[in-house]
Amino acid sequence: VDATALRLRSEAESLRARTMAVLKIAFLSSAVLELFAALGVAMIAVYVGFSLLGEIRFGTWVGRLDLTEGLFILLLAPAFFEPLRELSAVWHDRAAGEAALKALDTLAAGGLSIQGAADVAPAASAVVEAPAIRLENVDFRYDADEPLILDGFNLDVAAGEHLALLGASGSGKSTLLSLISGLAPCTGGGIVIGGTALADDSAHALRASMAWIGQRPHIFAGTIAGNIALGRPGILRGDVTDALDVARLGKVAAAYGNRPLGEGGIGLSGGETLRLAIARAACNPHLRIILADEPTAHLDAVTAAEVTESLLSLAKGRTLIVATHDPLLAARMHRTMRVDAGIVMREAAE
Template sequence: TALRLRREAESLRARTMSVLKIAFLSSAVLELLAALGVAMVAVYVGFSLLGEIRFGTWTGRLDLTEGLFMLLLAPAFFEPLRELSAVWHDRAAGEAALKGLDALAAEGLSIRGLAEPAALASTEAPGIRLENLAFGYGADEPLILDRFNLDIAAGEHLALLGASGSGKSTLLSLIAGMAPCVGGRIVIGGIELGDDTVATLRGAMAWIGQKPHIFAGTIAGNIALGRPGISRGDVADALAAASLGKVADAYGGQPLGEGGIGLSGGEALRLAIARAACNPDLKIILADEPTAHLDADTAADVTETLLALARGRTLIVATHDPLLAARMHRAIRIDADFAMREAAE
């Protein structure tokens, strides 16, 4: 693990420096061009006022007022040239993301069921059954899960415990239908998870990760996420459910930075909980390390908020936090051989 971490850190360093080299070079060139443009305007204005240049004006000579006005407008005129650098980097980031998606597609990994979801007929929290589940990330890779069986009762709160890499997050991804199983099947509320049912089943789920992505925009926009039928009242109720009312009042209509700049880790998690609370069809909550990297007090607050949202719903949490696991109805541990044994009732 240490050697792998060192290799990944070195790879990250090389890629970061490569990106920064291009960023600094492009910014320097564009800034130089903008500065030269402003300087040329200043030279023209100065020599015109001295009477050395007598062209470029429609009527008569350039006076002091007009010259100052031109100098004040010159930086704004060349501002789009400066912004070109940022736009270029956004384009490069988008191309890198597309290449990453192409690489995943080439490996045969794809997200299932991107069709418009329909609401589940049942209004009750469903049970979940995993039967002889098998999964691996590649044909040449060893199976992460092999003949895995698990029954989760309707409305049960379950904690998945185990070492890093034991398959906890993979289990959540498979239940969410983010990847197809190699073998076995997943049955949710009596409906087998498949290509024709995954969109409907996923419509009743919410995913709460340890690092939820926050988009550049308002808090309300980050909660609604453009979903149809989400009203301002629904957003207000979700803010109250996630105890984010004071934060929302402090920001008002002010936009957040991309990636959640301006929010603490606990506030970002509360925002993810508010997103889930805005789903009127929510019946299953999948939480992946929701209290990781949080201090004890913040973790306790997030736990209480999560449990309040999960009341009457099926909750599955992958965690290393013994305090969070102790608040669940049941906890199971996945050992190195991917066998399951009950840890608490």
């Protein structure tokens, strides 16, 4: 608890310092640009005023300004300086874009690569039925200077089996899912899925038969049907309806109709968001493997039970691997495996 409190305090202090640094630049830039715009309008008002009083007799093409012309110029002055105000917003957008590019460059230089990432064309599934999955002496570390997270790890998942991975946070459950999906490369050993070795030339086709259901699936701005189909070719309206039935999301979809959701799932609860992710997976005609990372985390008991039932409906006849802390979800699996500090303990489940 003390270590967590110290880390939280350090992170909060870091966030405060970075936030204030950004706000300082934002306020200074906005204040300077607003100052120049305000001074510009004020100078025009002074000129018009003294011109109408007869104190200034220059600056006009013919004769002196009258009241109508002076008021017209004053009304146009703020619009004339509006681009100067807009420059502040555009500058902040540019700074945000540069920060995003810097973050992407940092990620690109991190070293971890996604297997089969070079394949961008739609891939045909490499498996035609629920496959067995075998991990053989798998080693993994995030960086060459870091210790091994997995060392000589072995795992056999039977075809169509439902397996729950249990363990403390940081024990490697999510890492195992990333390795099986090819989102992270093995440091040593190998993974075989349905008799096909997971490698750069096979990962893309193998992933075509997989679905990843995480804790916080991203919801795009658009309709529920659009968020399920995701523009994938060959998905018909009937397929979307069937997927809604599997995810038990029909009533929600009927209530929303064609009204769009907000970016990030604004308008949906946490449980509805997860069931929408399950419906997305159900729309994949090649789906044979389901990888779920804490699908019931942060949900109340009733909602977690609904998500569990939807997930099990989707997993019928398919291979399912779930990383979870939820004992109720784990109890519904065929088998559980506990992964703690590199020690693997197997226990049977009904």
